[in-house]
Amino acid sequence: MIVVDGVSKSFDGGQSYAVRDVSLKVHDGETLVLLGSSGCGKSTTLKMINRLIEPTSGTIHVDDQDVTQQDPVLLRRTIGYVFQGIGLFPHYRVAQNIEVVPRLVGWSADKCKQRVREVMDLVGLPPDEFSDRFPDELSGGQQQRIGVARALAADPNYLLMDEPFGALDAITRDSLQQELKSLSKRLRKTVVFVTHDIFEALELADRIAVMHDGQLQQIDTPQKVLTEPATPFVRELFEKPARQLAAFQGVG
Ligand SMILES: Nc1ncnc2c1ncn2[C@@H]1O[C@H](COP(=O)(O)OP(=O)(O)OP(=O)(O)O)[C@@H](O)[C@H]1O
Numbered sequence: 001m002i003v004v005d006g007v008s009k010s011f012d013g014g015q016s017y018a019v020r021d022v023s024l025k026v027h028d029g030e031t032l033v034l035l036g037s038s039g040c041g042k043s044t045t046l047k048m049i050n051r052l053i054e055p056t057s058g059t060i061h062v063d064d065q066d067v068t069q070q071d072p073v074l075l076r077r078t079i080g081y082v083f084q085g086i087g088l089f090p091h092y093r094v095a096q097n098i099e100v101v102p103r104l105v106g107w108s109a110d111k112c113k114q115r116v117r118e119v120m121d122l123v124g125l126p127p128d129e130f131s132d133r134f135p136d137e138l139s140g141g142q143q144q145r146i147g148v149a150r151a152l153a154a155d156p157n158y159l160l161m162d163e164p165f166g167a168l169d170a171i172t173r174d175s176l177q178q179e180l181k182s183l184s185k186r187l188r189k190t191v192v193f194v195t196h197d198i199f200e201a202l203e204l205a206d207r208i209a210v211m212h213d214g215q216l217q218q219i220d221t222p223q224k225v226l227t228e229p230a231t232p233f234v235r236e237l238f239e240k241p242a243r244q245l246a247a248f249q250g251v252g
């Protein structure tokens with residue numbers, strides 16, 4: 001379980017806050033979606049969980065351990081991370097990109113090689129065809145799959161995914177969403193998934209955490225945030241796409 005308790009982050013010595021007093025729990029096996037518009041503090045929140053960013057105040061525990069007390073290398077073994085954008089190393093081949101964390105934590109070359117094949121199969125890219133390519137020899141969707149494969153490589157219990165399907169067309173995005181859903185249930189991963197896309201949040205989330213201006217507005221099941229919005233912001237957020245959809249269907 002991930003427990004975020006009263007966490008705030010200021011990048012300017014306390015004049016303004018990117019994240020303000022956020023508390024939430026991510027239960028084992030759950031997919032929690034952090035939803036909110038650009039600049040509301042989603043990536044900052046995610047990066048504090050794996051210590052890419054240190055909180056200004058508050059605490060974060062993963063499996064009952066304070067993350068600030070943990071070795072960052074071990075932490076990255078436990079927590080897979082998919083970067084916003086793509087974030088593959090351009091000068092590394094696909095297989096080398098995927099092996100980064102397993103090597104970091106000391107797996108043998110043989111074990112790494114076998115694992116690369118496994119995770120590539122998991123994300124639906126045949127290793128014989130793709131493992132020796134460079135990232136710029138892949139389509140955007142294939143690169144994002146490799147990003148997911150890399151996050152899964154060291155078999156972490158936790159996955160942090162920062163708008164991993166952001167740049168994809170609707171059809172590819174839908175197929176990756178479906179894959180992620182079945183994969184996370186099958187492998188029993190605990191997932192924190194960041195998006196600004198309401199439909200993606202509704203599709204993937206066991207619970208949605210709505211953020212606005214650095215603060216948590218509501219954390220609830222998709223059903224609950226839709227039918228019992230806790231704040232005017234949450235109501236407005238979900239009303240707008242519903243209106244658009246209704247208007248569109250009215251035209252048809
Ligand atoms: N390293 C940094 N230094 C200073 N300010 C930062 C830094 N990282 C983020 N911020 C600021 O903190 C706020 C929250 O940024 P964050 O990246 O968490 O937003 P986000 O919700 O992920 O947005 P997006 O959907 O655009 O990715 C923004 O105002 C941003 O400019």
Ligand SMILES: [Mg+2]
Nearest residue numbers: 042043044084
């Ligand atoms: Mg972001």
